[in-house]
Amino acid sequence: MTVTHLERRGSTPLERLQLLLHRRPTISPLVVLIVASAVFGLASDRFLQPSNLSLILQQVAVIALLAVGQTIIVLTAGIDLSVGAMMILVALVMGAFGGPLGWNGIVVVLLGLMLGGLAGGLNAFLVVRIRLPPFIATLGTLNIFVALALILSGGRSTPGTDLDPFLTWTATAFAIGDFRLTMGVVLVLLVYLVVGFALSQTAWGRHIYATGDDEPAAHLTGIRTRRVLTSAYVLAGVICGLAAWALIGRVGAATPNSAVDANLDSITAVVIGGTSLFGGRGRLAGTLLGALIVGVFRNGLALMRVDVIYQTLAIGVLILLAVSLDQWIRKGRSAS
């Protein structure tokens, strides 16, 4: 294989590290996850037990799912502040139709996915047509979706027992060895596989990266950047619909009071996972690692009886470290 200019240029160990992290953006979150797990494992006997690891998976499932949609948006150099609100809206609509109105569960789930896509379509319209900055557009829709959810549901929850069983199907548990997984967790992994494949193996994925990297350049290359952006927001909405389904299973009800922090947590997972907020670089696998890191920190610190406030503090430090690392890696690039 030919030696690239860069490998020749990366002379000091530090520069070589910079290059490696740039080429393999999932390395840093993977290292963090392994080190954190090892430390928590030493600090608490219970941490590495299958029952606890299974619990972590179930705890992060909903956030991990939202973070898939968030990753797609961030790769396009955007941000979606409304993912959590879309999820709550869909969950409450599903709860209303699958509960009091007694609709068939499968129909309700499909309806929920469509509603998610529609909500994402509104974001796409604002970003692509009206040309609002994604931050502003989704800040607006965040409030609209939350308000709509409360208006439609009247602020009431629908308990899982009143729902069509298909809506709580994501809570169905099964065991693999000592591990207990839920269908919700399986759903999450499936979404990661499918979207990860689309991002890394299809032309659509390349166009997402190219659009986020340099939108005007991508447009001149012949990529239909508006269409690409629209697809990203709509898909993120549909994934929020799936997250709503997982949420109903996880909480055991369709309620407006759950997952209030879901939105910021999804961004946290994306950022810790090594996806650049400037767009065009990152891996979906990194986001899964990022979501797991957040889950591991919260769970591990809780087992060590560290107060929730300090868990939050730790997450904050993690975010800043991750973004600083991204800046450092990018700086090495632009200096060349």
Next chain:
Amino acid sequence: MTLQTDPTTMASAAASGASTPAGGRAPLIEARGIAKAYGAVVALDGVDLDLYPGEVLALIGDNGAGKSTFIKCLTGAVIPDTGTIKVDGQEVRIRRPQDARDAGIETVYQQLSLSPALDIATNLFLGREIRRPGFRGSVLRMLDVPAMRREAREKVQDLGITTLQDITQAVETLSGGQRQAVAVARAVAFGSKAVILDEPTAALGVRESRHVMDMVTQLRARGLGVILISHDMQNVFEHADRIQIMRLGRRAGVVSPRTHTMQQTIAVMTGAATLDADGRVVPSDEAPSGATS
């Protein structure tokens, strides 16, 4: 007459001084009355252009004369306010760059149009990716990365571009000249009817510039039309069959290196002279613009 260019015909045709080379050939691209304003700034004020197969048409003009804006109107990167474009005699609506590409027109834009984080092979095939054969390609829509890399390597080699070694290298890690080479390679490799180059040698060394001009000559020999924007008059006079002079958003005239000297051409370009209907250069009454010394 075949598509192969006959240099003598071209020369005598151009020598007539008119803006159409003879041979009864229809233009590949015919633009009429292209106008574009950015607010109060009139970038283009009704510009015409004819590009024939097998010719190199140079587009010259001072900075801000509207050259880049004009070719962007031809390729769908900018939507003109008014004007019509015909390709092969058919009026076409080019509303986005992909439309021009579909028509066989490839472009190297002045500010290049590469995705920095993606590698050379991906950039070459951006927007025309190769999919895997069979189920994986048709249903799963899976990219054939090995095939694209192989073809990219072949194309770069065929074009004799030696500055690009590793096809899997990210474009952002390339030097300015190497990036330009990628952009030129993409246009030359995929252009089937016309290739438009906006200052393609601006960042290139002497050897690489000469190589790009060799590629231009080959395109012309293959019967493609080439529009070349350049500030390098030597280069323009050496390679162009015809020279369209742009001035203040208008076509100041079309000359040929065989009938006009470089001094005359530059005089028209700067406004010190104008072309009359017969292609004669007449000193202009209008004072030369302040920029010229």
